[in-house]
Amino acid sequence: MRSNYLLYVSSVLAALFLADVLLLPTTGADEPAVEAATPEPIISVLIIDGENPWHDWKVTSPIIKKTLEQSGKFTVEVVTTPEDEEQRRTFSPAFTDYDLILSNYNGPSWSEETKAAFVDFVSGGGAFVAVHAADNAFPDWIAYNRMVGVGGWGGRNEKDGPYVRWQEDVQRIVRDRSPGPGGSHGKRHPFLVEVRDPDHSITRGLPTKFLQTEDELYAELRGPAENLHVLATAFSDPETGGTGQHEPILMTTRFGAGRIFHTTLGHDAKAMTGIAFQETLVRGAQWAATGQVTFDPISPEVLSAEHASERDQNAIGNSVSMPSLDGEDWVAIFNGTNLSGWTQKNGTATYRVEDAVIVGKTAKGSPNSFLCTEKNYADFELTFEVKVDGGLNSGVQIRSQSKPDFKNGRVHGPQIEIESAPGESGYVYSEGTGRNWITAERTVTDAFNNDQWNRYIVRASGPRIQTWVNGTAVADVVDDQSSRNGFVGLQVHSIGNDQGPFEVRWRDLRVRELASE
Known part of the structure; x- marks a missing residue:
């Protein structure tokens, strides 16, 4: 509503004023600030x-x-x-x-x-x-x-x-x-x-x-x-x-x-x-x-x-059924023993390998952290299993970038959402760009199984991105504004100082590259 937009503008101005008044220097150990972007009003x-x-x-x-x-x-x-x-x-x-x-x-x-x-x-x-x-x-x-x-x-x-x-x-x-x-x-x-x-x-x-x-x-x-x-x-x-x-x-x-x-x-x-x-x-x-x-x-x-x-x-929404996980053309992008082929970007969350599982753990005061493939992918199908602690928001980046001339290397690009149900798991968010949700309508809220392993499948072909969570079709969008080539990244989201620690786990990460459109 128009009145909502005006209220939004007023609240932002008020917040800026209060920030000038209240954010005074303090003593004690410095901690990295948790990044908090104000979402645009719809x-x-x-x-x-x-x-x-x-x-x-x-x-x-x-x-x-x-x-x-x-x-x-x-x-x-x-x-x-x-x-x-x-x-x-x-x-x-x-x-x-x-x-x-x-x-x-x-x-x-x-x-x-x-x-x-x-x-x-x-x-x-x-x-x-x-x-x-x-x-x-x-x-x-x-x-x-x-x-x-x-x-x-x-x-x-x-x-x-x-x-x-x-x-x-x-x-x-x-x-x-x-x-x-x-x-x-x-x-x-x-x-x-x-x-x-x-x-x-x-x-x-x-x-x-x-x-x-x-x-x-x-x-x-x-x-x-x-x-x-x-x-x-x-x-x-x-x-x-x-x-x-x-x-x-x-x-x-x-x-x-x-x-x-x-x-x-x-x-x-x-x-x-x-x-x-x-x-x-x-x-x-x-x-x-x-x-x-x-x-x-x-x-x-x-x-x-x-x-x-x-x-x-x-x-949009026509053709292209959920990709089959059969076939020898799927390639593992995690070797099950160490993080070879992956590099951490942004943040101070920790990543370790336990029993063929990548475990990401939150760190207080850290902005969003990402464990990123050293290889870039253009058109592809991606699958993985994920389990996340209740209360932690996470995601997997696709076709993402980290460049010195963009927000000092901030990871940005399409993110496939991971969070406990009811929630927005499987929908596509534009991480780090200010665009917010790429998926406008988000009606499926229960595809994710809490406290269990969840199978994700993602297909990115040309500007079209499709996702499935536990066999349920969730997102189907055309995204002409994001890069069509970039790394895959595993996100550990920032948390408040009075929260956590939380963990998120990934396993069976595989990619099947497609001929570019």
Whole structure:
């Protein structure tokens, strides 16, 4: 909820103030500080959909929901505007229960009461995201058109405001007030998106040019264009039926105290497979809700100007059953007698070998400790058995890194969670990066057997990571933000000075390397 986010900000500021006042020098032996990262608040989103001519909202709304949730930074609910006129009169979403409203709607007008409530929400500091044809909606609603900045169709013309475009000869955005209708597009095709403001929080860390997969390239959008900031454009090529102009693709506006992100990408399910659509959507949504973007940079290899990068969000959970543990291609990565081939990084927890088992033991005052393979792995299947003392959180790192130029060598990367049930064992966490959970929805809480050996199987292939705990499928995520190559690491988590000691045990650690995608 928006109020929860404001409370979170207040609590952080208060904590910083108290830290300045209370953390005074003390006498006595120095102990390593236990690292305590403040987790980011999860942003609550309400998607509003319903009638949307020429757009299959029943297909695209679930894709938008999954795209946001799989980023690990959002929880999402969906409400559908009723088709029945009488029911629509009483349609009144509780806007203030959410941090952000996202529109995938282009149908009949809401009631005056609902429109007024929406204006109050946004102008009072609420966040709004308009996706694709949402900028076609409500042509006669002045406040809405001020929010989206520019829109198309619905009888829009010069009376509604100027065309807004990038002009190459002057290298800036210009407003064209010549007469003409608002809204057009050529045939669907892949097109190059060009970032015009690489310093904005949304576009910072993205390549300056990248291809969006087959999509509608909206053109001739016009509107009030108040407080409109164009982040990226695309050339509407006459050969595809376009205007010959560099048209706005990604935009922001301000309406009162509210922030709005407007993307014209995302015509259909095919368009929403574009990594260009997905990455700019999650960044724009986070900025609208918080004013900042904490996603990692995206490399040109992932978001390319040479080919249209795609990721099918609806494919997650399909195919690839749990790997079999049979076969001679499994290779032991622990020899059962000593820690040859492993190196400890971070922390002062201890690791020893007893009866073909690696035993990790907590140390007071120590940050998270990791026993890491000296070999890196890219695409692979990993299996191990683990037993953990009640009260201790642990995990196994995959494809992880430790570099001097990143937090002084802090181990970071995807972590497969280990903890007593009920808990989040088997889900994927982004250790040391500030991203928090890579797995957005974590509903399986009882796959782990307390005080017993538990069999884990992990499959990492391309950007996809799948996990099974004691035969139960737990996580299935696409993670384009983490490295696809790195070490395996056994974590002993930090503990409080009044806790422990605790131990965690691993055995039968094996890897089967796969051909990289």
